[in-house]
Amino acid sequence: MEEKKIPYKIYLDESEMPKQWYNLRADMKTKPAPLLNPATLQPLKAEELAPIFCEELVKQELDEDTKFIDIPEEILDFYKMYRPAPLVRAYYLEKALGTPAKIYYKFEGNNTSGSHKLNSAIAQAYYAKKQGLKGVTTETGAGQWGTALSMACSYFGLDCKVFMVKCSYEQKPFRREVMRTYGADVTPSPSENTEIGKKILAEHPGTTGSLGCAISEAVEVATTNEGYRYVLGSVLNQVLLHQSIIGLETKIALDKYDIKPDIIIGCAGGGSNLGGLISPFMGEKLRGEADYRIIAVEPASCPSFTRGKFAYDFADTGMICPLAKMYTLGSGFIPSANHAGGLRFHGMSSTLSQLYHDKYMEAVAVEQTAVFDAATQFARVEGILPAPESSHAIRVAIDEALKCKETGEEKTIVFGLTGTGYFDMYAYQSFNDGKMGDYIPTDEELAVGFAGLPKVDL
Amino acid sequence: MEEKKIPYKIYLDESEMPKQWYNLRADMKTKPAPLLNPATLQPLKAEELAPIFCEELVKQELDEDTKFIDIPEEILDFYKMYRPAPLVRAYYLEKALGTPAKIYYKFEGNNTSGSHKLNSAIAQAYYAKKQGLKGVTTETGAGQWGTALSMACSYFGLDCKVFMVKCSYEQKPFRREVMRTYGADVTPSPSENTEIGKKILAEHPGTTGSLGCAISEAVEVATTNEGYRYVLGSVLNQVLLHQSIIGLETKIALDKYDIKPDIIIGCAGGGSNLGGLISPFMGEKLRGEADYRIIAVEPASCPSFTRGKFAYDFADTGMICPLAKMYTLGSGFIPSANHAGGLRFHGMSSTLSQLYHDKYMEAVAVEQTAVFDAATQFARVEGILPAPESSHAIRVAIDEALKCKETGEEKTIVFGLTGTGYFDMYAYQSFNDGKMGDYIPTDEELAVGFAGLPKVDL
Numbered sequence: 001m002e003e004k005k006i007p008y009k010i011y012l013d014e015s016e017m018p019k020q021w022y023n024l025r026a027d028m029k030t031k032p033a034p035l036l037n038p039a040t041l042q043p044l045k046a047e048e049l050a051p052i053f054c055e056e057l058v059k060q061e062l063d064e065d066t067k068f069i070d071i072p073e074e075i076l077d078f079y080k081m082y083r084p085a086p087l088v089r090a091y092y093l094e095k096a097l098g099t100p101a102k103i104y105y106k107f108e109g110n111n112t113s114g115s116h117k118l119n120s121a122i123a124q125a126y127y128a129k130k131q132g133l134k135g136v137t138t139e140t141g142a143g144q145w146g147t148a149l150s151m152a153c154s155y156f157g158l159d160c161k162v163f164m165v166k167c168s169y170e171q172k173p174f175r176r177e178v179m180r181t182y183g184a185d186v187t188p189s190p191s192e193n194t195e196i197g198k199k200i201l202a203e204h205p206g207t208t209g210s211l212g213c214a215i216s217e218a219v220e221v222a223t224t225n226e227g228y229r230y231v232l233g234s235v236l237n238q239v240l241l242h243q244s245i246i247g248l249e250t251k252i253a254l255d256k257y258d259i260k261p262d263i264i265i266g267c268a269g270g271g272s273n274l275g276g277l278i279s280p281f282m283g284e285k286l287r288g289e290a291d292y293r294i295i296a297v298e299p300a301s302c303p304s305f306t307r308g309k310f311a312y313d314f315a316d317t318g319m320i321c322p323l324a325k326m327y328t329l330g331s332g333f334i335p336s337a338n339h340a341g342g343l344r345f346h347g348m349s350s351t352l353s354q355l356y357h358d359k360y361m362e363a364v365a366v367e368q369t370a371v372f373d374a375a376t377q378f379a380r381v382e383g384i385l386p387a388p389e390s391s392h393a394i395r396v397a398i399d400e401a402l403k404c405k406e407t408g409e410e411k412t413i414v415f416g417l418t419g420t421g422y423f424d425m426y427a428y429q430s431f432n433d434g435k436m437g438d439y440i441p442t443d444e445e446l447a448v449g450f451a452g453l454p455k456v457d458l
Numbered sequence: 459m460e461e462k463k464i465p466y467k468i469y470l471d472e473s474e475m476p477k478q479w480y481n482l483r484a485d486m487k488t489k490p491a492p493l494l495n496p497a498t499l500q501p502l503k504a505e506e507l508a509p510i511f512c513e514e515l516v517k518q519e520l521d522e523d524t525k526f527i528d529i530p531e532e533i534l535d536f537y538k539m540y541r542p543a544p545l546v547r548a549y550y551l552e553k554a555l556g557t558p559a560k561i562y563y564k565f566e567g568n569n570t571s572g573s574h575k576l577n578s579a580i581a582q583a584y585y586a587k588k589q590g591l592k593g594v595t596t597e598t599g600a601g602q603w604g605t606a607l608s609m610a611c612s613y614f615g616l617d618c619k620v621f622m623v624k625c626s627y628e629q630k631p632f633r634r635e636v637m638r639t640y641g642a643d644v645t646p647s648p649s650e651n652t653e654i655g656k657k658i659l660a661e662h663p664g665t666t667g668s669l670g671c672a673i674s675e676a677v678e679v680a681t682t683n684e685g686y687r688y689v690l691g692s693v694l695n696q697v698l699l700h701q702s703i704i705g706l707e708t709k710i711a712l713d714k715y716d717i718k719p720d721i722i723i724g725c726a727g728g729g730s731n732l733g734g735l736i737s738p739f740m741g742e743k744l745r746g747e748a749d750y751r752i753i754a755v756e757p758a759s760c761p762s763f764t765r766g767k768f769a770y771d772f773a774d775t776g777m778i779c780p781l782a783k784m785y786t787l788g789s790g791f792i793p794s795a796n797h798a799g800g801l802r803f804h805g806m807s808s809t810l811s812q813l814y815h816d817k818y819m820e821a822v823a824v825e826q827t828a829v830f831d832a833a834t835q836f837a838r839v840e841g842i843l844p845a846p847e848s849s850h851a852i853r854v855a856i857d858e859a860l861k862c863k864e865t866g867e868e869k870t871i872v873f874g875l876t877g878t879g880y881f882d883m884y885a886y887q888s889f890n891d892g893k894m895g896d897y898i899p900t901d902e903e904l905a906v907g908f909a910g911l912p913k914v915d916l
Binding site (some may be wrong): 014420422 | 465466467469471472538539540550568569570572609612613631632635636638639640641834837838839840841842843878880881883886887890
């Protein structure tokens with residue numbers, strides 16, 4: 001059988017780049033459950049969300065019907081700065097594994113933020129600018145989202161206030177400096193700048209902070225300062241919408257060479273990358289036009305899909321956010337030692353949760369050392385040092401390729417390589433020194449998180 | 459006048475990528491002066507270089523006649539992993555500057571080593587492997603070359619011993635970890651592992667090392683261990699040959715869109731990037747087929763072109779290397795506080811030195827804070843956080859573009875963006891904190907370096 005010669009990297013021309021985002025929810029028969037007001041337990045209306053989020057983004061958040069949404073010119077322009085992202089044929093990895101499988105990865109790390117987060121950051125900054133706002137606030141843990149947002153705000157001349165989890169602020173000074181270089185105001189959280197921060201510091205002196213606490217501070221600053229709104233880099237429907245650019249580009253690139261994937265793999269923290277990567281493929285699956293195995297990969301230390309409950313929960317530890325129905329470990333669950341900061345979240349996108357619940361996708365949990373094994377192997381043969389988050393997908397892509405080696409099947413595997421690990425070298429160091437451990441929460445530990453789930457009976 | 463629409467990024471297809479390196483020396487009427495044996499002051503012969511360097515690389519080093527040299531298949535394969543590098547139209551920078559100039563940059567930072575160094579590292583590793591060697595040794599300062607060599611050696615299964623200047627080893631732990639992740643053996647220099655290292659430590663207890671000392675240790679290990687050779691990432695003719703890929707790709711991309719540059723700008727430390735970027739353009743200039751302004755940019759703190767002497771000198775502080783005729787500040791000159799580690803070298807490629815001496819190119823020295831000003835401006839509008847080295851070229855590209863703004867000239871400016879600054883955040887931090895200073899050596903300080911020049915009268 002003659003095979004069309006596939007280049008190492010498939011780049012789209014500017015003219016081939018998508019001009020619209022794809023709203024996966026429009027093709028879902030069972031829509032994701034609505035966000036609830038935690039006080040009334042009623043679905044949140046646009047006007048309730050408007051004091052927190054930008055108007056246009058609220059519309060996108062609540063829109064379950066519009067299938068394609070035009071990407072504004074200004075955003076398309078910015079996308080051209082670092083997109084299209086290449087779809088890479090992992091010839092070297094295939095050779096190293098000795099597998100008959102064909103492996104592709106969509107590489108989103110070729111921009112200074114180092115990850116796919118920029119795709120949504122620029123969209124959110126654009127709508128904030130369009131609304132005439134002065135600036136936006138957000139939280140960041142690992143720092144990729146904060147960096148992306150700093151870059152986006154710098155481009156539109158918006159003020160950008162980032163609350164960075166204190167332990168990350170101290171352990172990742174380089175991330176902090178990149179944000180400052182882009183003009184962002186970076187505050188270690190908890191801080192004395194907010195009421196909630198002061199309260200937390202009074203109750204827990206010496207705390208090194210948490211994502212939940214940083215969210216609370218960012219929301220407080222957004223809602224108490226004229227001309228500010230809060231933005232979030234994952235979990236939300238609007239984020240998945242913007243990130244659909246990943247999957248759309250991937251699909252166009254594959255179609256150009258008549259490649260049909262068998263398996264699509266993405267790492268999953270809040271779902272921003274996974275949701276974006278799979279969207280057009282999941283769309284085909286929902287419409288019955290094609291079938292794919294779709295695999296979400298999560299850390300064994302924070303296994304929301306594989307061991308969580310499908311329930312209404314808060315997105316933040318401070319319990320000030322709306323309630324979302326999702327696979328969750330409980331907002332009180334504290335994910336422990338796990339270097340993939342971007343995956344250290346107790347919940348999951350409602351859209352992906354519904355799809356998982358309806359069995360349109362699978363989920364696998366992998367352990368940290370196995371992930372860094374895969375990361376190192378990948379780095380050595382493919383020449384890209386991957387982010388710990390992305391390496392979860394690499395791990396499972398390698399595992400699936402090795403299964404093909406056993407069975408002799410020539411499956412086509414596509415995975416999302418969300419970013420680079422240049423700011424994660426402490427994690428690599430701990431792996432290189434043989435000091436990295438694995439951590440799997442016990443059932444008892446999970447029970448504590450579940451016990452804190454809000455009692456919502458719908 | 460109708461202008462052909464230039465995309466933001468020009469990527470070559472795999473089929474358009476160069477298959478040969480270009481040896482600029484073949485087109486030089488006045489060839490660069492030969493390397494001399496410091497003992498006999500006679501031109502070095504291949505057999506004298508063979509104990510230090512790989513055979514094929516010695517041939518390339520001494521070859522002044524062959525214009526094009528085939529790039530071996532194995533190297534072309536590796537190049538496909540991260541090349542072609544994009545030629546980017548700096549639309550955003552042009553807009554921010556309000557200049558009628560058209561600015562392009564060749565971006566070499568989209569690989570894990572973070573710079574163009576990989577282009578020569580893979581070639582040198584390939585020839586070492588072909589010769590059946592066990593491994594190679596080298597020194598690294600800023601760490602880009604060491605990282606590139608680690609990646610290349612990992613690909614060919616070669617042992618890689620890197621002597622990293624001790625202060626960098628301690629200040630850049632992340633660089634070190636990237637090298638370790640690629641399996642390299644990284645030793646802080648001076649070390650107790652070599653005779654010269656022990657001697658230096660005995661004479662200067664507590665020294666934090668220097669590039670010259672690290673070179674001496676790497677050469678000692680290469681020459682006293684069976685199956686090892688020494689490799690170097692800049693200065694040498696062979697390196698310029700491999701780096702010609704940068705310029706060749708740039709020229710093909712420009713030709714595709716009928717773009718004729720007026721000014722070509724590159725930063726210059728030892729000359730690896732500058733020599734590679736300008737090679738095909740300089741070739742046309744030497745052959746009288748075209749004219750370009752070619753500008754080398756160096757730090758004011760280490761101004762070999764603009765304030766150095768054109769003389770025979772050692773490439774290393776330990777004075778164990780061959781003598782090269784070049785613009786030099788003297789091997790005893792200690793470049794002080796300057797964050798662009800890759801430009802902190804007292805000498806310059808002999809080939810570029812000859813061309814500068816023969817007035818085929820200009821040179822400009824720029825101060826550090828002005829460089830970081832340019833770097834920050836560039837990062838904010840073009841979305842790439844540049845390496846301090848590369849930012850020297852950005853500074854002058856911006857200056858030339860601003861001159862065009864004054865005169866209204868629509869000049870086309872091309873510069874080399876050699877790499878990213880992700881491992882240089884301490885430097886950015888010092889700039890962000892307003893703590894960065896400038897340093898220009900006095901004539902008296904330079905006189906000390908000149909006084910140590912070897913007495914070679916030819």
